[in-house]
Amino acid sequence: MVRLPPAEKLSLAVRKNVRDEWSNSQSDLEKQLSELLGETWAVDINPSAIWPYHNDGYAKESLGSCIKAYVEGVIWQLKYLSGRYSNLTEEINSICHAHVLTLDVEEATPPRFSYGGCDVQDGKLRVLFAEKSLGTNISDCCSEGNLFPALNNAPGDKPLSFSARLGIKSDYEDQIKGTRHQIAELLGKADDEVTLDPNFEETHAKLVAAKSAKGSGIRDDWQGALGSYTASYFDALVSHMKYIKVGDDELVQEGFLEAVDKVKVVFRIVDTLKNSSYCEVVIDDGVLYLQCTAERWGTNINDVASGLMDIL
Template structure:
């Protein structure tokens, strides 16, 4: 959808509102945005280009207030999300690499948002409004759902998508040390003796390639739950061993360790399963692989074999 031509003139009342409510607040908002993101950012908006979308609503008189609301709410959302997700700051800075926050009309037809949202285009982070809803629901344009979708959709040169990287950081790396500690103690091994190998990039590539070929996955949101899912496979192996009373049954534990010569438990995607429906464990060259297929990634039921 082409942009409407920018306004040629604005009334004195509208210009006054722009000055009082927008220009007087822009520098502080830009400074707060830069402080939150840890590097210099620029807020860039052309009120003359926004004004033609007023649709005879309140924005026709209060354009400066409307613009301030969009940026004020965006800055608040960034501040909230940065506190919640420690690595989100780096992701925003890397993907929106020009470090410019702007306001624009949604050009996609049909629109991607009911009222407003955001995206990343040409390295800029854009707050977007639907052409008939300027000034409506300014609070949520850069909320978690919209911002994360924008970061995930934006092209970048990293090997995995934003959703996957976020899940690895928050749901795998943050939680797997406890699982590794539990497994190490259960198997009566020394600290650092047991290795857990998630094969994250290989698993992602296998999943992504299959999905691109039209393979149906158990969960449509597999990217969002990627890190948590792989962590849960290792945790499920622990609980299965605990159910098998490895702590008490020295013979079972020693038999398992005799097969686990490399002291490594790994996760991987395979083309097909041989022993179970959803997932299975297989010993190969001293490594126990917890494995599943693309179709059943996320259906977690791990059976540790008893015949080593």
């Protein structure tokens, strides 16, 4: 699309609405946004650049009310989402490092949104409206379905994507403590004597590479599932250790500790498997590895340790 030039001068009625509904509310909304995110944020919106896209709609006469509604919609969504994801505000502050909220027209071709959405540009969180949809579905621009892809696609140098980090925080970090405790109990060890290595960065890198290959069968939402799937592989090990009575049979427990003398379990993705089509367990140099190929990641997770007794 060709960007429209800003309005040279807004009518008196529109300027009054901008003053009464937006300018008089801006500082309070910036305060709300800053308190919510725990950092000082600014809202930088040029009403004259927004008005040409009114399409004889809501914003034509009520531009200030429209802008205010967009900002209020962002605050509402962030408040709701930060209540569900404990590290979201920290992630937003890091990814949107300029700590500026803006409103602009969607320029991508083809458009990424039917009505509105958001992205991150130059460290700023940009609320976006489709060229002919200013004032439509205002409150949805920073919904989870729009905000999370925007944060995930933002430029950055961290080894794990936003979606992966969020999933690890919400679906792995707390849960894995209980898993490690169960393994420790089965082995007669203290929790801090057991090491579970999720190997997230290497797994992430291998899945990124595999996903980019033509015809990849890796699910589209794999990044968000990284934490939960990895936790499930470790949980599957616990289930099979119970099944072969590691905690009840002294001989089996002794055999496990002799074979896995480093009391360390690692998840990893390998190029080829030795004994299975989907996933398997191997022991190497006192370390137990739960492994699969990238193409089979997440498939038949519960079977990953089914061959454990055979290798002790």
